[in-house]
Amino acid sequence: MLLSDLLSIKYPIIQGSMAGISRAPLVSAVSEAGGLGVLTTVGLTAETLRSQLAAVRAATTKPFGVNLMLQQTNIADLIPVLRGEPVPVVFTGAGNPASFMPDLLAVGTKVIPVIPNVKIAVKMMNLGATAVVAEGMESGGHIGTETTLSLVPQVVAAIPIPVIAAGGIATSAGINAAFALGACGVQAGTAFLVAEETPISPKYKQLVIDATDTSTVVTGQGANRVRSLKTPLTTELLTTTDETTFTQLATGSLDRAIAGDVDHGSFMAGQIAGAINRILPAGEIITNLWRGVTKPV
């Protein structure tokens, strides 16, 4: 089944959630253009989540998603909002959604965990996940250890539920490749960093546009492995051996990037940043991505 049929959208393209970045204007623009916009809940309270949901619904009647980063400490506050006014899809990451997945499924919300390996994909399927996003380490932000090219076909072979490919996809060739690997659609994050509707500093967008194929680096370990653009901060993080200093430097660094602090920000972006050349409305990013795609039969 194609992702567009599963989610009742025009194009099988998801704008992956971006922590503190993918707010209502970007989400509604992507969904209105026929993709699936995904709202970040990082930094939101139950009350501000309600107002973000209202803002998306005021701007589009099309399906959209909400992301729960399970490292967030206030998930228990947000779940009642999502049960009270159900959204079409919830994406989860960085933790185990077992405690609330049945509640969301029961109100008609599809639950799609983002997974880094086959073992977790199988676990999520057994919990009742509707589909999974198999995310390779080419991605921007927090990453696992496997590449999209290797991960996606192995997850497709291991589970019978739909698999969405993520990591390194910002071209129509990338979407064709994802279909060839057996994915039912794609999730892209880095491609949408440069959308007109994305509320980050122009300096952040320019760094993405200036990036080449070798402009990103991975810092941190385990659950803290993060891919971002090479900046003075990443150089410092890579040479820091003291854990406390590392945490001090890393804490709040995405917010500083969003604000345009080139020296102290973590400008999270994926390896495909080198293929991104200009700022465009989100709707045009979607139509450009889809142009040249051969829809699988």
Ligand SMILES: Cc1cc2nc3c(=O)[nH]c(=O)nc-3n(C[C@H](O)[C@H](O)[C@H](O)COP(=O)(O)O)c2cc1C
């Ligand atoms: C700046 C940034 C922030 C991100 N934040 C989140 C997040 O909060 N939750 C999440 O599940 N994924 C997050 N991601 C991952 C994206 O949703 C998406 O899966 C990933 O960007 C796909 O790979 P790509 O960057 O190569 O397109 C983030 C990615 C970026 C670039």
